[in-house]
Amino acid sequence: MAEAMTTDGWEPKIIAIVCNWCTYAGADLAGISRIQYPPNVRILRVPCTGRINPFYILKALQEGADGVLVSGCHPGECHYITGNYSARRKFAMLKRYLTYIGMEPDRTMFTWCSASEGDRFAQIIKGVTAKVRDLGPARKFVKTL
Amino acid sequence: MxxxxxxxxxxxxxxxxxxxxxxxxxxxxxxxxxxxxxxxxxxxxxxxxxxxxxxxxxxxxxxxxxxxxxxxxxxxxxxxxxxxxxxxxxxxxxxxxxxxxxxxxxxxxxxxxxxxxxxxxxxYIDAKKLSAAAGGEEILEGSISGDKVAVKVASGEKNVSLGDVLADNCLTxxxxxxxxxxxxVGDPAPAKPADKEFDKVDAFEKLSIEERWAYFVKEMSKCIRCYACRNACPSCYCKTCFVEQTMPAFVGLSADQTDTQIFQLLRTYHMVGRCVDCGSCVSVCPMGVDLRNFLKKLDKDAFELFEHRAGSSLEDVPPLSTYRENDKEDFIYHP
Structure with a gap:
């Protein structure tokens, strides 16, 4: 963890809302395989991406997350058959809408990662962390009171 | 008429x-x-x-x-x-x-x-536009004949064209x-220039990200959270609205601007495929928040992504209750 700390003291804080059946297991595999990835991610496990209320994403941003990542099963591989298909529609609308009102598109990321893709999980976290690091600390929607 | x-x-x-x-x-x-x-x-x-x-x-x-x-x-x-x-x-x-x-x-x-x-x-007539056309004075009397609106204010009588005071959503x-x-009842009304429907949204999309954010913040800072928009909206019929839900409380009630922004953002987001652009929320808003700019974007996206027009046919399924296997995924991140 020490080598990931930068000198100015700010580290991106990323909430990863992941599906229990694929990405969470993928993260587990990354850990078991001892693949290194940035420690900036906080994982929140949900039964399915279809269960995620878009409000969770906004709440995370409001409460101080610099970026939010949502990851679930690849389309067609949902444990509940269609959960991620519904989620895909929800998030397509949400991401476009957030971009429209002036949110940086890279603050909210959506991806798929299956249980066997430990390496991909590490790559995703690396990529998302780098993107959020480039953006700097979140300023929009951050609750100060 | x-x-x-x-x-x-x-x-x-x-x-x-x-x-x-x-x-x-x-x-x-x-x-x-x-x-x-x-x-x-x-x-x-x-x-x-x-x-x-x-x-x-x-x-x-x-x-x-x-x-x-x-x-x-x-x-x-x-x-x-x-x-x-x-x-x-x-x-x-x-x-x-x-x-x-x-x-x-x-x-x-x-x-x-x-x-x-x-x-x-x-x-229909937008009260705010009519008031502006009457010079901001109190309208004492008024009548509509054909496409002319005659209003009587303290300083005299004014004639305005009905087309100039129609609400934005009615124009297109x-x-x-x-x-x-x-x-x-009656014969069908003549068609309106509906191809200009999304002109304002298109123009807004072309602004820079900081300009868009500044506009959003400016509009939402007017909001006093009276919830008139929600109460007037025909699609807002939940028995317990998310803003009033406690345990867990969804949206904060503090004076912090982000609470208001998130309330508005979510209320409008709930209108995906459900907003018919009737303008009720805009007409009841006491603070004149430009809600339509945001709602129209959702309307446009739902049409672009899912070819869905809210309430256009009884056979349609709400867009977020269904899916297609080949829905667009251009927003998905691949490392």
């Missing part, structure tokens, strides 16, 4: 006299000049007070939902043999009928719970005739 009004009264009176409906929801003259207010009539004699012209603003579908859901709730306490149905007659123009379709799609009530008296619509309305109706 005179003719439409007369026929509408006849039809409403007939439905009540024939006991086909228990109540008719329509508009009556408001207490202020050039206003109309929703009214509920239960006897054929009252049909005379119904009006229909460019001063009728609110989307009446809200009340159909209210009446039917309240009635159904009350019926739960009634003995089975005494249970009765309540049929609501409703004066519906294009947007109202689309809201009714949304309620039906979402299984809020059955098709035979409502009798739709369809009326053609040429748009695609559905100015009812999509469903049991009784259609």
């Amino acid at each position: 005179e003719n439409v009004e007369k026929k509408m009264r006849e039809e409403a009176g007939k439905l009540l006299a024939d006991k086909k409906v228990d109540v008719v929801i329509g508009y009556e003259r408001g207490t202020l000049p050039l206003t109309a207010t929703p009214c509920f009539i239960t006897s054929p004699e009252e049909a005379e007070k119904l009006v229909y012209d460019a001063t009728c603003v609110q989307n009446l579908a809200k009340f159909a939902h209210d009446i039917i859901s309240t009635h159904r709730e009350a019926q739960k306490k009634v003995k089975p043999e005494d249970k009765r149905k309540k049929v609501v007659g409703i004066v519906a123009r294009g947007c109202t009928s689309r809201s009714l379709v949304i309620h039906l799609q979402e299984r809020q009530y059955d098709r035979d719970d409502i009798v739709v008296i369809g009326v053609p619509c040429n748009g 309305c695609r559905f100015n005739n009812p999509v469903i109706s049991d009784v259609m």
Whole structure:
């Protein structure tokens, strides 16, 4: 963890809302395989991406997350058959809408990662962390009171 | 319009006299000049007070939902043999009928719970535009004849063109005739230049990200969270709205700007595939928040991504309740 700390003291804080059946297991595999990835991610496990209320994403941003990542099963591989298909529609609308009102598109990321893709999980976290690091600390929607 | 009004009264009176409906929801003259207010009539004699012209603003579908859901709730306490149905007659123009379709799609009530008296619509007057046209003075009297609006203010009389004071959503309305109706009154209204529908959204999209954010913050800072938009919206019918939900409390109630921003963002997001652009929220907003700019974006996206137009047909499924395997995924991140 020490080598990931930068000198100015700010580290991106990323909430990863992941599906229990694929990405969470993928993260587990990354850990078991001892693949290194940035420690900036906080994982929140949900039964399915279809269960995620878009409000969770906004709440995370409001409460101080610099970026939010949502990851679930690849389309067609949902444990509940269609959960991620519904989620895909929800998030397509949400991401476009957030971009429209002036949110940086890279603050909210959506991806798929299956249980066997430990390496991909590490790559995703690396990529998302780098993107959020480039953006700097979140300023929009951050609750100060 | 005179003719439409007369026929509408006849039809409403007939439905009540024939006991086909228990109540008719329509508009009556408001207490202020050039206003109309929703009214509920239960006897054929009252049909005379119904009006229909460019001063009728609110989307009446809200009340159909209210009446039917309240009635159904009350019926739960009634003995089975005494249970009765309540049929609501409703004066519906294009947007109202689309809201009714949304309620039906979402299984809020059955098709035979409502009798739709369809009326053609040429748009309604935006009170804020009219007030500006009257120089901000109090309107003492007003009348509409053809496409001219005559208003009397303290400093004299003014004539404005009806087209100049129509609400923004009416100017580019695609559905100015009812999509469903049991009784259609009058001839269909002429089409509006609907191809300009998303012009404002397109222009807004071209602004820089910081300009867009600044506009969002500016608009939302006006909001006093009176929830008038939610109460007027025909698609906002949840018994417990997320803003009032506690345990867990969804949206904070603090004076922090982000709480208001998130409330507005989520309320508008709930309108994906459900906003019919009736302008009720905009017309009731006491602070003049530009909600339409944001709602229209969702309308545009739902159309672009899912070819869905809110409430345009009874066979449609709400876009977020369904999916296609080949839905666009260009937003998905691949490392």
